[in-house]
Amino acid sequence: MRESADERHDRLLDLVREQGSSRVSDLAAELGVSTVTVRRDVEALAQRGLLDRVHGSVSWPRSAVAAAGPGSPPGxxxxxxxxxxxxxxxxxxxxxxxxxxxxxxxxxxxxxxxxxxxxxxxxxxxxxxxxxxxxxxxxxxxxxxxxxxxxxxxxxxxxxxxxxxxxxxxxxxxxxxxMDRVCSDHRHGVLLAVRHLIRLGHGTPLLVARADSPTALAVRAGYDEALGALGLEQPRPVIDSVPAELDRGRFEEAVRAVQAAVTTGGVTAALVHNDVDAIHLVQRLAELGVRVPEDLALVAYDDEVAALADTPLTAVAPPxxxxxxxxxxxxxxxxxxxxxxxxxxxxxxxxxxxxxxxxxxxxxxxxxxxxxxx
Structure with a gap:
């Protein structure tokens, strides 16, 4: 069976931890893959803070070694x-x-x-x-x-x-x-977004959301709770969001539903889960003549890449x-x-x-x- 990238990453981390530092070419030889593959793996692991890179060599993160105390082995x-x-x-x-x-x-x-x-x-x-x-x-x-x-x-x-x-x-x-657990309170995050839009003078915002993750389900549940807490009525059913790259047809249906809500339904605000879907939505709406923020005030949920959109998106940022x-x-x-x-x-x-x-x-x-x- 072909080794997955995750399994290769595990082996690469084990080698670096045992050796303290290693050259990319040596790691490629020990892993049985090309140096290009190892460089790509090292880049991904370094971005996550799991490795340090210095001039063609790879080492265990200095922060982990320092925290272990002087004289401790790399691991x-x-x-x-x-x-x-x-x-x-x-x-x-x-x-x-x-x-x-x-x-x-x-x-x-x-x-x-x-x-x-x-x-x-x-x-x-x-x-x-x-x-x-x-x-x-x-x-x-x-x-x-x-x-x-x-x-x-x-x-x-x-x-x-x-x-x-x-x-x-x-x-x-x-x-x-x-079990012990640590979670973001997504219901509170949705309440922040809805309350902010209401305070700007808008009616009840529309929700455009996925349904394919625990976060998406929590956002949907939080929307219902926020409307109840603020004494608001839902303007129309939640619009199901689908990634544009996975199903262009269903994504277009969602866009058209938002367009109709704005142009004929009087909706002036929306909360969209997640950032990527929100960016695609704003781009497509502009092509259809619906402008953000002039025609539609929009808040995204996740705040991973929201600030990088052409029109920087207001966003809820889970911790x-x-x-x-x-x-x-x-x-x-x-x-x-x-x-x-x-x-x-x-x-x-x-x-x-x-x-x-x-x-x-x-x-x-x-x-x-x-x-x-x-």
Whole structure:
């Protein structure tokens, strides 16, 4: 079976950690791939803070070595923490960076595996982290649909090591509801956006959102709650958003629905999940004669690339880096409660479990500056 990029990344990180530093050409020979492939891998890992690059050589991050203390080996003699994430790009790149920073501060080694949003592989990837020596786990399952937790998640309640869920909220009363978790409060983020648009003088904003991730589902639920809290009525059903690159036809349907809401329905504001979909939407609406912000005040959700749009987009920014940072600190705290190699179980611990909800922020830019409705 052909080795995946994630598996190659794991091997590359293991080699650098063991050797302290290595030349790209040597790594290519040991991995059995081209130097071009290794350079590309090193670039990706360096951008996530997992490696340092210096003139054709690669080394273990200086921050991790320093945190481990003088005289420590590159991998450190401290804890080994495993992180399972559905992706290493877009939203989760910042979560990983926060976890890496917190692990370095604690003198711990962080090892990463990626599920590519395939929840059926979460368990096997996690077993790989444990086999690699992880003493505690940070887990962001690859759930996408509402039923994925029930279908693919119960195994996490039986883990033999401490674990913290990241950016996932299990169903109340489910086996995973007792686990420690650190999440962005997306409902609060949606409330910030809706309230901001209302204060600008607009009627109830339209919601344009995906339905293919826990964040998307939380945004939809938060929209209903925000309208109830503010005493607003929904102007029309939520418009289903689809990535333009995946289904151009359905994306065009969403654009036309927004256009109709603005031109014939009196809608003057919208909240769009996520940044990339919002940028595509604004570009296509301009071609159809609907201008942002003149005709439509728009707020995006995620704030990954919103500021880079032609018309910089006002956006809700979940505290992604802090999710990784706080989750790792909580995991290190859990591991410190028992003898090394035998963390205490929940019933033996004096400290209660924790569900941390971190509040998003609203970054106001040009796209929400449309005048009050005519």
């Amino acid at each position: 450190g003699g401290g804890l080994v923490l495993g992180l399972l994430a559905p992706s290493a790009t877009y939203y989760f790149a910042e979560v990983i960076r926060g976890a890496h920073d917190a692990a370095a501060q604690a003198g711990a080694r962080l090892i990463l595996r990626i599920s590519d949003y395939r929840p059926e592989e979460d368990k096997a990837r996690t077993e790989g982290l444990l086999a690699a020596g992880a003493e505690g786990l940070l887990i962001a399952p690859g759930w996408q649909a509402a039923g994925d937790q029930a279908a693919y998640g119960d195994w996490m309640s039986e883990l033999s090591v401490p674990a913290v869920l990241l950016e996932r909220q299990p169903a109340p009363g489910s086996p995973l509801d007792d 992604k880096r802090q999710v990784g940072l706080y989750g790792t600190r909580l995991l290190v705290e859990r591991l410190s409660t028992g003898p090394r190699g035998r963390p205490l179980g929940r019933r033996e611990q004096e400290e209660p479990g924790q569900h941390l909800a971190l509040l998003p922020r609203l970054h106001v830019r040009v796209s929400c500056g449309a005048a009050a409705p005519r």
